[in-house]
Amino acid sequence: MALKFHFTPADTPRGGEDNPHAKASTEVADTVLALREVFGNAIGDVVVYAGEHTVWVEPARIADVCRHLKESLGFNYLVDLGGVDRFTEEGRFEVYYNLVNVEGQKRIRLKVRVEEESPQVPSVTGVFKAADWNERECFDMLGITFEGHQDLRRMYMPEDFAYHPQRKEFPLLGIPGSLPLPSQTPGGPLTMDPFAAARGSKPVKSYQEPQSTQ
Amino acid sequence: MDSNTGYLTTTVDAVVNWARSNSLMPMPMGLACCAIEMMAFAGPKYDVARFGSEAMRFSPRQADLMIVAGWCSYKMAHAIRRVWDQMADPKWCIAMGACASSGGMHRCYGVVQGIDNFLPVDVYIPGCPPRPDTVIHALMDIQENIRNEYSVLKDYQSGAQRLAPPESRPMMMTAEGVAAPGQGVAAEVAR
Known part of the structure; x- marks a missing residue:
C-alpha cells in the first residue's frame, strides 16, 4: 500500500473577481448567520467567492448541520456530495455538500476537511438518503470512510481492489497486477x-x- | 448419371467458406459511442444486409462475429471474455474504434489498453468513432479472411494438436515485477 509520493506545486489563487453569471440564489448570508447562532464554533470560515457562499464545518458536526439545514432552514435537497484530494500536508481530503432549498430557491455549499491519517467523516445518509451512493463513490475513489453509512462498499472498482484510484499518488495507468x-x-x-x-x-x-x- | 445433366466440381472449403462468409452473424458488444455507429452500419442507409450480416444476434450461441465497440473496463473484460467463450466455433472478432483497439483516449487505470490483451482480434478499426463504411470494410476483411485463409479442417483439428499448449502464454506480472520466462523487469529497464 505504500506508494511513491511526488509533490506538485500549488496553483496561485485566482482572486475574488466578480462572477457575471452569479445568481441571487447563491447569496445565503442569513442562513449562515442562522447556522452560526445554533452551532457556534462548529461553523468555521465562510468564504464568498464569485457570489457563492461556502461554509466550512467541523467534520464531527456535519450531520447535525445538515439535519438542521434540512429540518429548520428548508434545504431539503442534496444535489451533490463528493471528495477532493488536495494533496497537502494538512487537511488533505475535503468533502463538499451542495444543498438546495427548493422552496426558497437558495443554494449553499458546505465543506469539511479531514487529515490523511484519519480520513473519517460522519455519514449524512441519515439525513439525506441521496447521499448513499455519493458517499460510496467518495469512499471508493479517495478512501474517505463515512461513519454510520449502512452499506459502505466500493461503487466502481472491484470489491477486492486494494487502492483508492483518485488519490493523487495513484499512478495514472494503475498498479500492474491489481486488476x-x-x-x-x-x-x-x-x-x-x-x-x-x-x-x-x-x-x-x-x-x-x-x-x-x- | 444421365450425361445430359451437368455437374460441378468444387472443394468443401469453397462451399462452406462461401456460405460462412456471406452469413456472418455479429454479436454486437456495444460498450460506448461506437455502438451508435455500429447501429448505423446495421441500419438501412449503410445496409449491411448486402453482406449478409444484418442479423445481429444478442445471444452468443447464435453469433460468429463479435464486434467490440467502445472502451472496455477491467470489470467488463471478464463479461466480454465469458460471452466470447460461449460463442460457437468458428468465430471472429473485430475491435471497433480507437478505444477497443488500444485504449484510445482513455489512458487510465480503469480501461483496458486494447482488447487484444485478452481476445484474439482479427481486424482492428481505427477512428473515434469509425464511420459505418469503415465497419463494412472490416467486415469485408473478415470475409476475405474466411474465404482465403480459413479451412474447415480447423474445425476438426483434434487430438495431439489441440491438446498442445497454446502458442504463447500470457506473462504474469505481479507487484514485484514480471514473473515469467523471458524478459524480466530488469531487462525492460535496461532497454
Missing part, C-alpha cells in the same frame, strides 16, 4: 499483466485452444 484481465484460454489463469499484448502475448484462436476437459 486482473480474463484468462487467455477458457479455464486458464487470469492475465495479470495489463499490457500482455505489448509484451508479445497473443491470445490464441479458438481452434488452437486446448480441448475442454469438462
Whole structure:
C-alpha cells in the first residue's frame, strides 16, 4: 500500500473577481448567520467567492448541520456530495455538500476537511438518503470512510481492489497486477499483466485452444 | 448419371467458406459511442444486409462475429471474455474504434489498453468513432479472411494438436515485477 509520493506545486489563487453569471440564489448570508447562532464554533470560515457562499464545518458536526439545514432552514435537497484530494500536508481530503432549498430557491455549499491519517467523516445518509451512493463513490475513489453509512462498499472498482484510484499518488495507468484481465484460454489463469499484448502475448484462436476437459 | 445433366466440381472449403462468409452473424458488444455507429452500419442507409450480416444476434450461441465497440473496463473484460467463450466455433472478432483497439483516449487505470490483451482480434478499426463504411470494410476483411485463409479442417483439428499448449502464454506480472520466462523487469529497464 505504500506508494511513491511526488509533490506538485500549488496553483496561485485566482482572486475574488466578480462572477457575471452569479445568481441571487447563491447569496445565503442569513442562513449562515442562522447556522452560526445554533452551532457556534462548529461553523468555521465562510468564504464568498464569485457570489457563492461556502461554509466550512467541523467534520464531527456535519450531520447535525445538515439535519438542521434540512429540518429548520428548508434545504431539503442534496444535489451533490463528493471528495477532493488536495494533496497537502494538512487537511488533505475535503468533502463538499451542495444543498438546495427548493422552496426558497437558495443554494449553499458546505465543506469539511479531514487529515490523511484519519480520513473519517460522519455519514449524512441519515439525513439525506441521496447521499448513499455519493458517499460510496467518495469512499471508493479517495478512501474517505463515512461513519454510520449502512452499506459502505466500493461503487466502481472491484470489491477486492486494494487502492483508492483518485488519490493523487495513484499512478495514472494503475498498479500492474491489481486488476486482473480474463484468462487467455477458457479455464486458464487470469492475465495479470495489463499490457500482455505489448509484451508479445497473443491470445490464441479458438481452434488452437486446448480441448475442454469438462 | 444421365450425361445430359451437368455437374460441378468444387472443394468443401469453397462451399462452406462461401456460405460462412456471406452469413456472418455479429454479436454486437456495444460498450460506448461506437455502438451508435455500429447501429448505423446495421441500419438501412449503410445496409449491411448486402453482406449478409444484418442479423445481429444478442445471444452468443447464435453469433460468429463479435464486434467490440467502445472502451472496455477491467470489470467488463471478464463479461466480454465469458460471452466470447460461449460463442460457437468458428468465430471472429473485430475491435471497433480507437478505444477497443488500444485504449484510445482513455489512458487510465480503469480501461483496458486494447482488447487484444485478452481476445484474439482479427481486424482492428481505427477512428473515434469509425464511420459505418469503415465497419463494412472490416467486415469485408473478415470475409476475405474466411474465404482465403480459413479451412474447415480447423474445425476438426483434434487430438495431439489441440491438446498442445497454446502458442504463447500470457506473462504474469505481479507487484514485484514480471514473473515469467523471458524478459524480466530488469531487462525492460535496461532497454
